[in-house]
Amino acid sequence: MxxxxxxxxxxxxxxxxxxxxxxxxxxxxxxxxxxxxxxxxxxxxxxxxxxxxxxxxxxxxxxxxxxxxxxGLEIADRYRELVLAFRGPSAVTDRLRRAAAETGYSHYLGRFIGGRIAVTAAAEGPRTPPMDELVPGYDDAAHATALGKALLATMSADQRWRFLKEYGMRAYTSATLTSPEALDSDLAAGDRRGMQIEIGQFRQGLACAAVMVVNDRDPDRRVVLACALPPAELMSSAKVVRTRLLATAHHLATVLAE
CATH class of the missing domain: 1.10.10.10 (Winged helix-like DNA-binding domain superfamily/Winged helix DNA-binding domain)
Incomplete structure (x- = not known):
């Protein structure tokens, strides 16, 4: 608007x-x-x-x-150029693809762009159902995705509430958190856990986990890494998922700093 x-x-x-x-x-x-x-x-x-x-x-x-x-097709050309600009060095895409191949889970990068949360790169894994919604572009479901939550968690409470007031908290499933108070509690739990998660909040039968790659004072430089996987695997192997995500995030941080 x-x-x-x-x-x-x-x-x-x-x-x-x-x-x-x-x-x-x-x-x-x-x-x-x-x-x-x-x-x-x-x-x-x-x-x-x-x-x-x-x-x-x-x-x-x-x-x-x-x-x-x-x-017209010129729109597609501009979109491809946008995706290339968003995802950064080719080494970023290579590392995401490697992580997706090793785990079978689709991996995503996200960041703030113009004050909004956006998915900036993606690599599909064979064990994650295809998700047309999580492609490079703005993430209108930030409150319902682990990627969005990881970035929302970097905001102050006042900044986060203003963001949620502007973009809303649509209920994607019956499990979606639709109040700022509930989201604040969920984000606090994620901070204690060292990983933001959601289970069935964006799509039934799907879970997502996310960690920080770069947590800069400048919001536009903050980057998060997320992966989508079956809920049962997240609940039974959360520590393993976090360890793998953190290892990939460390590698990506090195690449982005070059």
Missing amino acids: RDPQAEPSDLIRSVSRALRVLEAVGQSPRGLTVKQIARRCDFTVATTYHLVRTLAYEGYVIRRENGTYVV
Whole structure:
């Protein structure tokens, strides 16, 4: 959500409008006509037509035979560039893949980006069910994932409560913690444990554990490592999981410091 008070004095309206058109089209996989885009963005049809034509010329939207527009392949190129920028040196990806291969668990890196929590790199393991939600990008379920909890735990209580007020605490399962007080208690337990965890809070039949890689004074430099695994394995082998995560985190910290 945009903050009107944060609007820059030199805002270029045409750029802002073009981005709103992209957002509208991206949220509609079936495609939208120019008139539908205009209604959703609250623009005139003439303005929307010019914006859409420009975006189509640049490859950011595509016009289909039925007259609707969908996102173009240029978006995919920008996404790939974003993923490369997020994940850092190739050695980071190599180490994540090695950890995933050795344990069978999918591994993830996360950090703060622009005040939000994001997954920045991922390596799938064969013993973890595929999760489309945990791919590089913003993590809207920070309160329900171990990765998100590990970063939330680095905030002060006031900072964390403001974060939760802004982004909410959606109930993903019946086990999801949906109050700041319950989350605070859970994070404190994770600190004592030396590892943040969640069991069935994000998805039923799945657990996740996370540890810090870099805990810097600058929030944007903080990095966490998480892995997803079957709940029974986390409950029976929590110490083993923590030991492996900490070893991988130590290696990653060395790589990121180079």
